[in-house]
Amino acid sequence: xxxxxxxxxxxxxxxxxxxxxxxxxxxxxxxxxxxxxxxxxxxxxxxxxxxxxxxxxxxxxxxxxxxxxxxxxxxxxxxxxxxxxxxxxxxxxxxxxxxxxxxxxxxxxxxxxxxxxxxxxxxxxxxxxxxxxxxxxxxxxxxxxxxxxxxxxxxxxxxxxxxxxxxxxxxxxxxxxxxxxxxxxxxxxxxxxxxxxxxxxxxxxxxxxxxxxxxxxxxxxxxxxxxxxxxxxxxxxxxxxxxxxxxxxxxxxxxxxxxxxxxxxxxxxxxxxxxxxxxxxxxxxxxxxxxxxxxxxxxxxxxxxxxxxxxxxxxxxxxxxxxxxxxxxxxxxxxxxxxxxxxxxxxxxxxxxxxxxxxxxxxxxxxxxxxxxxxxxxxxxxxxxxxxxxxxxxxxxxxxxxxxxxxxxxxxxxxxxxxxxxxxxxxxxxxxxxxxxxxxxxxxxxxxxxxxxxxxxxxxxxxxxxxxxxxxxxxxxxxxxxxxxxxxxxxxxxxxxxxxxxxxxxxxxxxxxxxxxxxxxxxxxxxxxxxxxxxxxxxxxxxxxxxxxxxxxxxxxxxxxxxxxxxxxxxxxxxxxxxxxxxxxxxxxxxxxxxxxxxxxxxxxxxxxxxxxxxxxxxxxxxxxxxxxxxxxxxxxxxxxxxxxxxxxxxxxxxxxxxxxxxxxxxxxxxxxxxxxxxxxxxxxxxxxxxxxxxxxxxxxxxxxxxxxxxxxxxxxxxxxxxxxxxxxxxxxxxxxxxxxxxxxxxxxxxxxxxxxxxxxxxxxxxxxxxxxxxxxx
Numbered sequence: 001x002x003x004x005x006x007x008x009x010x011x012x013x014x015x016x017x018x019x020x021x022x023x024x025x026x027x028x029x030x031x032x033x034x035x036x037x038x039x040x041x042x043x044x045x046x047x048x049x050x051x052x053x054x055x056x057x058x059x060x061x062x063x064x065x066x067x068x069x070x071x072x073x074x075x076x077x078x079x080x081x082x083x084x085x086x087x088x089x090x091x092x093x094x095x096x097x098x099x100x101x102x103x104x105x106x107x108x109x110x111x112x113x114x115x116x117x118x119x120x121x122x123x124x125x126x127x128x129x130x131x132x133x134x135x136x137x138x139x140x141x142x143x144x145x146x147x148x149x150x151x152x153x154x155x156x157x158x159x160x161x162x163x164x165x166x167x168x169x170x171x172x173x174x175x176x177x178x179x180x181x182x183x184x185x186x187x188x189x190x191x192x193x194x195x196x197x198x199x200x201x202x203x204x205x206x207x208x209x210x211x212x213x214x215x216x217x218x219x220x221x222x223x224x225x226x227x228x229x230x231x232x233x234x235x236x237x238x239x240x241x242x243x244x245x246x247x248x249x250x251x252x253x254x255x256x257x258x259x260x261x262x263x264x265x266x267x268x269x270x271x272x273x274x275x276x277x278x279x280x281x282x283x284x285x286x287x288x289x290x291x292x293x294x295x296x297x298x299x300x301x302x303x304x305x306x307x308x309x310x311x312x313x314x315x316x317x318x319x320x321x322x323x324x325x326x327x328x329x330x331x332x333x334x335x336x337x338x339x340x341x342x343x344x345x346x347x348x349x350x351x352x353x354x355x356x357x358x359x360x361x362x363x364x365x366x367x368x369x370x371x372x373x374x375x376x377x378x379x380x381x382x383x384x385x386x387x388x389x390x391x392x393x394x395x396x397x398x399x400x401x402x403x404x405x406x407x408x409x410x411x412x413x414x415x416x417x418x419x420x421x422x423x424x425x426x427x428x429x430x431x432x433x434x435x436x437x438x439x440x441x442x443x444x445x446x447x448x449x450x451x452x453x454x455x456x457x458x459x460x461x462x463x464x465x466x467x468x469x470x471x472x473x474x475x476x477x478x479x480x481x482x483x484x485x486x487x488x489x490x491x492x493x494x495x496x497x498x499x500x501x502x503x504x505x506x507x508x509x510x511x512x513x514x515x516x517x518x519x520x521x522x523x524x525x526x527x528x529x530x531x532x533x534x535x536x537x538x539x540x541x542x543x544x545x546x547x548x549x550x551x552x553x554x555x556x557x558x559x560x561x562x563x564x565x566x567x568x569x570x571x572x573x574x575x576x577x578x579x580x581x582x583x584x585x586x587x588x589x590x591x592x593x594x595x596x597x598x599x600x601x602x603x604x605x606x607x608x609x610x611x612x613x614x615x616x617x618x619x620x621x622x623x624x625x626x627x628x629x630x631x632x633x634x635x636x637x638x639x640x641x642x643x644x645x646x647x648x649x650x651x652x653x654x655x656x657x658x659x660x661x662x663x664x665x666x667x668x669x670x671x672x673x674x675x676x677x678x679x680x681x682x683x684x685x686x687x688x689x690x691x692x693x694x695x696x697x698x699x700x701x702x703x704x705x706x707x708x709x710x711x712x713x714x715x716x717x718x719x720x721x722x723x724x725x726x727x728x729x730x731x732x733x734x735x736x737x738x739x740x741x742x743x744x745x746x747x748x749x750x751x752x753x754x755x756x757x758x759x760x761x762x763x764x765x766x767x768x769x770x771x772x773x774x775x776x777x778x
Contacts, residue, residue: 021355024291025188027346031291031298032184038177038301038469045170045308046127052163055137058491062248063133066483069252069620070129073627074260077215078118080628081208084635085114088207092200096542096736102193106200109186113204113271116178117264121212124171124263124476125255131167132251132483135160139484139501140494157501158313161320164480164505165327168473169308171263176301176469179205179270180294187278187290192356194290195279195534202275203729205268209261210638210722214582215631216261217715219623220253221586224714225707226593226619232703235601235608238694240489243607245600245614246593249623251486254479257714258513262475262520265721269523270297270468272725276530277458283537284455285369286356288347295346296377296462299338300331304469307331311473320508321396324477328388328470332381335466339381343374362449372445376456380463380526383438384471384519387431391518394427395677396511397685401427405682405705409698410691416682416705424675424712431518431670435525454533461526464519475516478509507684514677517718521669524721528662531728535658538732539651542739559656567645567653571660574641575668578634578723579716581770585630586711592622633770634719638726640759646731646738648756654731654738661727669720676713679705 054060089107097103138160182201187194227246231237240247274293281289311327313320348354351365394401401423408419442460446453485502488494494502559565596619606612646654683702685691692698741748 021287024287027291028184028187028294031294032181032188034298034301035177035181035184038173038180038304041305042170042173042177045166045173049127049131049134049163049167049170052134053137054133055140056491056493059133059136059487059493062487062490063129065248065616066132066251066255066487067129069248070125070255073219073252073256073620073624074122074125076624077212077256077628078122081114081118081211084211085111085204085208088203092733095733096740097196098193102190102196105186105190105193105197108200109182109197110200110204112182113201113268114208115204116182117205117208117267117271118212120171120175120178120267121209121260121264123174125260127167127170128255128259128476128480128483131163131480133487135164135480135484135505136488136494136502138163139488139498139505141498154315156498157504160484160501161313161323161505161508162311164477164484164509165308165311165324165473167480168476169469171259171476172304172308172469172472173301175263175267175270175472176297176304179267179274180297180301182271183274183278184294187294192282192290195275195282198275198278199729199733202268202272203726203733205271206722206725206729207635207639209264209268210719210726211631211635212264213261213719213722214634214715215627216253216257217582217711217719218585218589218630219627220250220257221710221715222589222593222623222626223249223253223619224710225586225590226597228703228707229590230594230597230601233700234598238489240486242490243610243614245597245616246619247486247490248616249593249619251483252620253623254482258479259476262516262718263472265718266468266472266475266516266520266523268722268725269520269527270465272729273458273461273465273523273527273530276527276534277455277462279534279537280451280455280458280530282356284357284362284449284452285347286354288354289455292342292346292373293459293462295342296339296459297465297468299342300335300466300469303331303335303338303466306334307467307470308473320504321392321511324474324508324512325388325392328467328474329385331470332385332467335463336378336381339377339463339466340374343370343377347373362452365447365449365452367447372452372456373459376442376445376459377463377466379438379442380460381466383434383460383522384464384467386434387518387522388515390427390430390434391515391674391677392511394423394674395514395681397507397681402678402681403685403690405678406685406691406702409682409686409701409705412697413701413704416679416701417708420675420679420682420705420709423678424671427674428667428671431521432666435522435666438522439526439529451533451537454530454536457526457533458530461523461530464523464526467519468523471516471519474512478513481505481509503684503688507681510677510680510684514673514713517673517677517713518670520718520721521666521673524669524724525662525666528658528724528728531725531732532655532658532662535655535728535732535735538735539739542736543743561652563649563653564656567649567656568660570641570645571657571662572664574637574727575661575664575720575723577767578637579668579672579720581634581637581767582716582719583711584770585626585633586715589623589626589630592626593619596622630770633766634723636766637763638723639730640762642727642730643734644756644759644763646734647741647752647759650742651735651738654735658728658731661724665720665724669717672712672717672720676709676717679709680713
């Protein structure tokens with residue numbers, strides 16, 4: 001017998017007794033209606049944003065150039081990904097399923113998940129590139145033209161901030177609305193079979209999000225790094241100076257990377273967490289488990305609207321982050337209260353009253369399922385609040401860690417880099433401990449029942465989902481504020497108090513982006529942990545289907561077994577390889593941008609005295625071409641590596657592989673995000689006159705630190721989130737095939753070896769081709 005499997009205790013037999021009762025169906029219909037209402041709210045917010053003024057003609061021209069570049073890139077990216085989606089759609093038909101209906105539904109809803117994920121990203125980008133000029137125009141009112149009445153700068157700043165945050169609110173409402181709508185439709189159509197079909201929905205969302213995250217991240221940071229190194233360091237001109245040929249590409253990148261990429265990322269977190277919660281909920285809570293995991297995020301839709309509206313700056317606030325924190329905490333507290341009402345209203349008071357639960361012994365479990373559900377959800381909400389505060393501490397400009405990084409600029413770029421790396425490493429430990437304690441606390445709620453414990457982890461994930469609407473709004477706020485400052489500086493039409501308003505908003509945006517990245521990795525870990533439980537259940541089901549020892553086989557996670565330890569090491573290693581590939585891709589593309597911007601300055605000396613205009617489109621084309629070329633390798637690694645491990649080593653090492661990736665990925669993602677955020681805000685501290693100001697040696701040092709941090713925080717770090725979920729979903733989908741060809745009557749060592757070799761060759765060839773690429777100096 002394969003050492004990756006051991007005798008399974010009776011509590012792990014497959015469960016399939018849950019049904020969608022008429023009462024639960026009515027609840028799911030209401031949840032779907034709430035999802036549609038979220039899309040209506042997004043429409044109202046959109047009208048509010050677009051009603052604002054667009055500023056001067058020069059500002060509108062620059063905004064139009066950014067819009068054109070963003071639309072062109074995202075259109076080309078989506079056409080590229082459409083081909084990949086069709087291939088995966090066909091491959092899903094080849095994987096085992098209980099019925100042809102499940103197999104067809106899984107493939108069909110893979111396309112729906114991919115479409116919704118892409119749509120969320122596109123909507124985020126589409127509105128952000130139209131809102132940025134409006135935020136800049138709103139800030140311009142702080143310094144009225146001669147003859148115009150004076151306006152209160154504080155009130156102008158508050159109006160600009162509300163406008164930027166409402167833009168994020170549109171994206172947040174689209175994220176939760178489409179995510180909840182898609183899952184609700186699957187449950188209504190497939191009822192108790194919904195969890196199997198939702199695996200395809202989740203994979204579609206996760207794959208597209210990962211490609212958009214990687215591709216958009218490469219685009220935005222190649223342009224940003226190239227613009228900084230040539231413009232700021234070599235030419236000594238401001239960040240968004242119109243003489244820099246990379247400035248338009250930089251502003252385009254903010255939208256296709258941060259807006260489109262993060263919106264798709266958090267959408268797939270939303271979808272995948274619900275997938276895991278419904279798979280485990282069906283097993284642990286029976287009939288109630290098909291509805292309660294949807295009720296919790298539906299509550300989050302309502303409270304997200306309240307939280308977004310609550311982000312209204314006050315004169316008593318210490319800064320912009322005070323208003324953002326207030327909106328987030330208001331949403332979290334109200335969510336917790338409403339979830340308590342829902343739990344004690346909908347769920348029974350004892351496990352014996354749960355219908356559709358077939359796991360032996362669970363209905364005799366002591367305790368109150370309402371308490372378990374409430375405490376588990378509360379853990380997720382509290383985790384989000386704690387990570388928000390912790391990440392803010394390590395990345396806000398008025399906190400000691402970032403100020404210490406700023407001080408290190410006085411001794412040169414090397415000490416800036418060292419200080420930022422140390423900050424990221426330390427903050428990753430605290431964040432990982434918070435996430436780990438949440439997972440462990442939720443696990444303890446299950447007592448002796450492993451299935452119940454895993455469902456509690458999934459419910460903690462749904463608790464965190466109640467804050468996603470506000471989280472997405474916070475994230476989109478960042479690039480909108482960044483773009484607004486860029487448009488203002490390039491146009492030269494926003495000066496004095498208006499320019500200071502935009503600088504302050506940009507600093508707040510850097511912090512909100514760092515916070516959302518921290519919360520996003522928390523959702524990724526919780527979703528991955530819950531999916532790990534789903535993987536465990538899928539193995540139990542698969543071994544029962546092949547009839548091996550009466551279905552008593554399951555995976556063993558005993559890492560004293562060399563094959564499992566090897567799998568664990570491989571899982572940890574793939575996170576490093578994935579991150580390295582993403583950062584190298586940015587490095588190569590940024591190198592091409594540097595050569596192009598240098599060429600334009602050299603061959604067109606009139607650029608510096610404004611007698612010649614830079615060729616902005618050349619840099620946009622370079623970034624587009626490189627991003628679409630480079631995103632394939634990390635994507636292929638995420639999909640094919642778990643296939644190679646599973647078919648070569650078995651289900652036990654594949655489980656260990658996932659565990660290694662989750663643990664290492666959590667630390668790596670937070671380290672990269674917080675280091676990058678701290679370097680960026682340290683640069684702003686110096687630019688504001690701390691330790692030197694613009695043009696000083698200290699400023700040059702922080703610019704170099706920021707360029708190192710750019711691919712950290714906006715490419716590799718955020719892309720780890722979908723990486724973890726893609727690998728977990730791929731493992732979940734291939735688990736039945738791995739068992740089938742490894743055990744029972746259909747066991748076939750040749751097929752396993754062939755699949756493993758092909759998958760491994762794909763990984764090797766993709767990595768080698770990536771290594772052979774060079775910087776375009778033509």
